[in-house]
Amino acid sequence: MLKNRGIKTTFISYVIGLKIRVKFIFISKKILLYARKHSTFENIRQNYVIANEWHKSVQLIRNGQYHLGVKKQKDMLQELYSQKCFTNDGDNTVFYSHHWGTRFGHLGALGMKIKFDEMTLGQAPVKKMFIKNELLFGKFKPMLNNFIHPQYNKSLLNFEIPCNWIEFDLLDMVRHKNDFIEHNAMHEFVFKSGSFDQKSSVLKDSRSREEVLKLLGLKLNDWYVALHIRNVKFPFDERKVDQNKFNEAVATIIEAGGHVIQFGENMTKIQGFDHNKVKLLSEIQGAENLDLSVLSKSRFCLASTSGPISVAMALGVPVLVTDQVAICLHAKSASKGSLYLPKKVLKKGKVLKYSELAETGLGYRHVSLKEWKKESITLEENTSSEIRDATLEMLNSEKLESEFSSSIRRIRSEYNIIGYGNFAESYLESNNWLSS
Secondary structure: OOOHHHHHHHHHHHHHHHHHHHHHHHHHHHHHHHHHHHHHHHHHHHHHHHHHHHHHHHHHOOOOOOHOOOOOHHHHHHHHHOOOOOOOOOOOOOOEEEEHOOHHHHHHHHHHHHHHHHHOOOOOOOOEEOOOOHHHHHHHHHOOOOEEEEEEHHHHHHOOOOOHHHEEEEOOEEOOOEEEEEEHHHHHHHHHHHHHHOOOOOOOOOOHHHHHHHHHHOOOOOOEEEEOOOOOOOOOOOOOOOOOHHHHHHHHHHHHOEEEEEEOOOOOOOOOOOOOOOEEHHHOOOOOOOOHHHHHHOEEEEEOOOOHHHHHHHHOEEEEEEEOOOHHHOOOOOOOOOOOEEEEEEOOOOOOOHHHHHHHOOOOOOOHHHHHHHHOOOOOOOOOOHHHHHHHHHHHHOOOHHHHHHHHHHHHOOOOOOOOOOOOOOHHHHHOOOOO
């Protein structure tokens, strides 16, 4: 009987044990599913929080609180960095954010970023980047082949969520050694020596000068200036300009023996000039997509504030930038020989001084004309004569520095201004608000 009881007891114990194991497995699956759901929810919440805080920091920068906005961004990335398990040593990211390739100017800025890596790391690491606009990237691909492994799989785009930002070189800010550096500060670092030209650029056009001139219908001894005037569709865009005011500058280039090649999407052709002297790139058969080559082989680029100036600078081509806004931030050091013409900022009809723009933060502000108007502030475009005189400076290889430039340096140092680009001397002579 004891023996039978033993068998029975053993059997009962086995069944009970089996039930426990079955129950444990079942509960574990439920717990696992719950954990997964909870983790997904937590990730969504965390991504939302990070994206929302980042948006606030961007708005701070756009509204003139540059230093505060940048600090917040650095703090956020540093916190992510401290929590993350990296796919590498943490010093160099594996990926570029896809935003580097979404605009013509962004790809130019990518050329600047690659040069920054070359200068600070000895060489630029090869990285992966999801390409959203294959047609646009195709223009740059021959120049970027040694630096980027393009990815056309959207899974990488899905991976680029706020929680994983630390794995990417973001457009606004990138990881550098044990810290982070903001985009404009990185640009300033690359160009601050004033000697950056086509020889020192990492972006090289594969086409020869002779080939480009032939495709443009020009002779081998001809020279030209690349012209880009921002085509604004948004009526309150603070970068909008009157296209007609460039006519005097174009005439000056022609009188000096040059040609003008106007480029850009949906451009309105400059009128009133010999079509052999002033050409619209999109109308030249066989040369419609030569934007990069046209920039690379130009004597200099004349452009209103827009993306192509970043490309020209990355190519080492001198640029005359008109109607620059947020000059404390965006009038940065640039390719050798480059000059800026700023828009004036008027409050209730009075022109604000450069020092006032720096002190109040208005010189960093980058918002719509509608937002400016709320504070009784207007922006005044450059005049045709100002652009003409600055064009003459660009054509004159001997540029003399005046006493105004030393005043500019003093103000920049005193107020810790980011941008150290050169303003046209002809503009400084008649606009004392900049040197005071």
